[in-house]
Amino acid sequence: MATTHGPARTSRLHLPRLHHEAGTTELVGAPGLAARTVLAATRIVVGWTFLWAFVDKVFGLGYATPSGKGWIDGGSPTAGFLGHGADGPFKGLYNDLAGTAFADWAFMLGLLGIGIAMTLGIGMRIAGASGALLYVLMWSVVLPPENNPIVDEHILGALIVGALALLGAGRYFGLGTWWTSTTLVKKYPWLT
Template sequence: MSNIHLTHRGRHQGGAATLPDPDFVHPELIAPESRSARAARYVGAGLRIALGWVFLWAFLDKLFGLGFATERGSSWLNGGSPTEGFLNFATKGPFADAFGALAGYAVVDWLFMVGLAGIGLALITGVGVRVAAVSGAVMMVLMWAAALWPENNPFMDDHLVYAGLLVMLALTDAGRTLGLGGLWAKVPFVQRHGWLK
């Protein structure tokens, strides 16, 4: 039996060999991808892009007042607050007072809008999906907590489903398929700080 040497990026530390970076394993050592695994990758990429559009569209609608959830006169560019209406009138349940107290603060508006834009762009491009997924999941859980309890279910609503989907996208490196995640992962700074992928 011949020995297979994995030398690219593999190194010895204290007598024990470390495994090579999976991005640089010789192609002959990788098992062929099954059809279902390939299909799952593309479904995950499609869901990533779709969810990115949900975040980005919310940002655009609140910024310009495109008439879907935000009227033109209430847009952020026209001096409206993208969070005040929700925090004043849509919050309910045990945390309503705490969320209502945040209404009208510019820093809350800025955090919300930068979050929507950043998460949306990251998910659509596949760059920084892990950071976007964690940020988006936190945002979704906070929005769920602000409107407890759901009207049509004892506890589950679309905010928690989105949060779970975001966690799955982060765990599966979903930015590599139909996105720039593979190129982003090769940036030296990102290689040193894997949480940025």
């Protein structure tokens, strides 16, 4: 729409934002029901992929982690991927980290924390940033990707978890609205 006053304005992307007033918090510019449903379903599915990876690696359920090779059986959740799957410019670094207590604990706590947060819709900022970082790190293990010289499913995953956090997806069919009203989050808003 053109105006007769001043220069033409370019359109900007308007993301939903939190509005705080008189002890209440509301999401301004929220998407419609169909979009909220898709965001919630995507958030829950992404959360479940992190939780499932955690459970499979702990117990060796025979999917990505062979039976009897789970963390609970003395197996390492990072030894295979970092020790044998690494390629490219960071191969040496990842081979050195493979199977170390630091790598195993950081990876498993990341899977669990991101999975719980995404599934429940709480702590979405931290989950989005952590999930994106984990995906990018996993992408860097296999550089260059097998089927594309630059992009693979890890980059797609990083963008998805980032978008879920930015769009406030935890507030849709999740505990995000309750979470943002807690005393803890009001005191430390970065936990949103």
